[in-house]
Amino acid sequence: MDQSEVIKDFLQEELFLFEDYLNVSTKSDNPRLSEMITYVFNTNGKRLRPTLVLLTAKACGRIIPETYHGAVTVELLHTATLVHDDVIDKSDIRRGRRSVNAVYDNTQAVLIGDYLLSTALAESVKTRNLEIIRIISELGKNLAEGELNQFSLANEVIIDEDAYFDVIDKKTASLMRASIAIGALTGGAEKELVTRLTHMGSILGVCFQIRDDIFDYFQADVGKPTGNDIKEGKITLPLIHALRQAPESLSTEMLQLIRSKAYTDDDIEDLLLFAKEQGGVAYAFEKMDRLLAEGEELISNLPFDESIKVLMRLFLSYLRDRSY
Numbered sequence: 001m002d003q004s005e006v007i008k009d010f011l012q013e014e015l016f017l018f019e020d021y022l023n024v025s026t027k028s029d030n031p032r033l034s035e036m037i038t039y040v041f042n043t044n045g046k047r048l049r050p051t052l053v054l055l056t057a058k059a060c061g062r063i064i065p066e067t068y069h070g071a072v073t074v075e076l077l078h079t080a081t082l083v084h085d086d087v088i089d090k091s092d093i094r095r096g097r098r099s100v101n102a103v104y105d106n107t108q109a110v111l112i113g114d115y116l117l118s119t120a121l122a123e124s125v126k127t128r129n130l131e132i133i134r135i136i137s138e139l140g141k142n143l144a145e146g147e148l149n150q151f152s153l154a155n156e157v158i159i160d161e162d163a164y165f166d167v168i169d170k171k172t173a174s175l176m177r178a179s180i181a182i183g184a185l186t187g188g189a190e191k192e193l194v195t196r197l198t199h200m201g202s203i204l205g206v207c208f209q210i211r212d213d214i215f216d217y218f219q220a221d222v223g224k225p226t227g228n229d230i231k232e233g234k235i236t237l238p239l240i241h242a243l244r245q246a247p248e249s250l251s252t253e254m255l256q257l258i259r260s261k262a263y264t265d266d267d268i269e270d271l272l273l274f275a276k277e278q279g280g281v282a283y284a285f286e287k288m289d290r291l292l293a294e295g296e297e298l299i300s301n302l303p304f305d306e307s308i309k310v311l312m313r314l315f316l317s318y319l320r321d322r323s324y
Contacts, residue, residue: 003318056183070182076120083113146170154233173205227268238280
């Protein structure tokens with residue numbers, strides 16, 4: 001049993017109830033719509049964000065119906081962005097099986113993504129909390145801006161570490177921040193505690209994305225082909241660091257290859273090997289470990305029972321050790 005399974009076991013009843021809320025929110029009398037929704041959610045999704053909502057609310061003192069509506073909101077938003085991302089990236093595979101756009105087509109995939117976004121907004125209203133609705137509104141803007149920025153970086157081949165972190169802050173960390181904030185607010189936390197916990201969400205989100213980007217450099221069953229990020233024009237942290245650290249002649253050669261955007265399988269292998277040999281992957285792990293250490297310190301100073309802190313630390317170690 002990995003760390004996430006321990007946490008899910010602790011929240012077993014709450015997660016079962018979350019699934020009921022999710023199913024109710026997406027139920028439709030339209031057969032076509034119902035079929036697509038079933039396909040979207042019939043995956044091995046990890047439910048990390050709803051788990052964060054529920055764990056945080058429980059740590060802060062209570063889980064109420066509004067907590068579940070908030071958890072459904074972030075899961076619907078997250079799922080909608082995945083559907084839209086696959087259209088933008090022209091991806092045929094999501095979590096080890098055919099993506100929605102590959103099964104139906106781009107038009108229907110965009111529309112089902114829009115439907116999920118609208119459903120998320122409806123669920124956020126059910127929290128009856130204007131602060132949560134504000135958070136969700138800001139989240140939607142961040143997700144869209146992050147995707148636009150990522151597209152620009154890839155299209156213009158901009159190699160910049162700060163720009164990379166800005167993208168993952170908006171695309172990944174913003175969802176984790178929102179999840180923890182919703183859990184804290186519905187759990188009854190005071191403003192100062194909500195702020196501290198929200199910072200934890202940023203740490204979790206950045207670490208999650210760095211680990212996800214590292215997967216691209218190794219052969220493993222993680223639901224996407226190795227080297228896929230590079231093929232899609234996404235220059236992530238390992239390659240950014242390698243280009244900065246390598247001898248100028250080698251870095252120039254690799255940069256010319258990236259800017260050509262005409263990758264063969266051998267080119268992809270060369271770039272993956274280059275990032276590893278020039279310390280890019282090791283640097284990404286080091287960056288993640290420093291953030292996780294900051295998260296550990298933050299958890300130690302939270303006013304929670306030790307049993308809750310243990311589960312939060314398990315979440316941190318899961319982000320570092322997960323295999324997919």
